[in-house]
Amino acid sequence: MTTTAAPATTTPVVGFDQVTKTYGSVRAVDGLSLRLYPGETVALLGPNGAGKSTTLDLLLGLKPADGGTVSLFGTTPREAIVAGRVGAMLQSGGLMDGVTVAELVKLACSLHPRPYPVADVLARAGIAQIADRKVDKLSGGQAQRVRFALATAGDSDLIILDEPTTGMDVSARQAFWATMREQADQGRTVLFATHYLEEADAIADRVLVLHRGRLLADGTAAEIKAKAGARRVAFDLEGEIDQSALRGLPFLTSLDVSGQTVRIQSSDADATVHALYGLGVYPRNLEVAGLGLEQAFVAITEAEEAKQS
């Protein structure tokens, strides 16, 4: 596993030490150890039920751990939150019925020890035009923008986002990530859980892959792609394609035939292509490329599933 180097003297923004959380027989978080440092933008990935939301809940002190210790800035989550060092945008909840967008944002600003002006918070989240609307009358994407405003109501050192762009349209997403980049550039740590792997690839400088409550991979997107090992091979064939012969190629991990185009994944692309010629098959327009983050993620998590079953 790759670990991110940081000076031994720096107090981690987030410290998880052998943290465990169980629900009945389910180990949602299973001996998780982790350190995040100032200025990092970190994507938390994992299949459904991997433990992402539970990890964020533990981090925010919303749930107690059954074992291990969670620290924020060297203190308890509660102390860090009371000191206004953490802004959070969770998947649901957080929006009080019966109040307007402006009233809710004003409240969040009044609770923060280092608030930004309400007008700035509304403008940054792109909700100035709907400031007088009741929060229970908002669309899904608008409600997400309001949650984003609440998370950035004041000057926090750590911003936690659980699937932040779900329901946002393309321009809202772009504006959202531009703002998050600014926050990270100013030295803040941004941790976000997502199922949008292209966002993780584009935004995060560190990617964590969780699976059954354990950390499967920790590194840059490039390192995660390299860890998956496999490569993509695509080529065209003429005439009838013998799929069963292709399926017998060595090191093949997936096969997809569409018209005359064959796309495969292989854990040793050189050997697979060599064997292809051995079949008497002459591929045209041959392309060999590394995996995208999404394919690497699937390869890593499926390999772990296979190991455990």
Ligand SMILES: Nc1ncnc2c1ncn2[C@@H]1O[C@H](COP(=O)(O)OP(=O)(O)OP(=O)(O)O)[C@@H](O)[C@H]1O
């Ligand atoms: N309150 C709860 N009671 C019982 N089981 C729970 C509870 N919350 C979560 N779990 C279980 O713990 C595991 C981890 O759930 P969690 O919500 O943390 O995963 P996740 O990675 O955020 O999933 P998703 O991508 O679907 O949001 C799952 O098996 C889930 O069913």
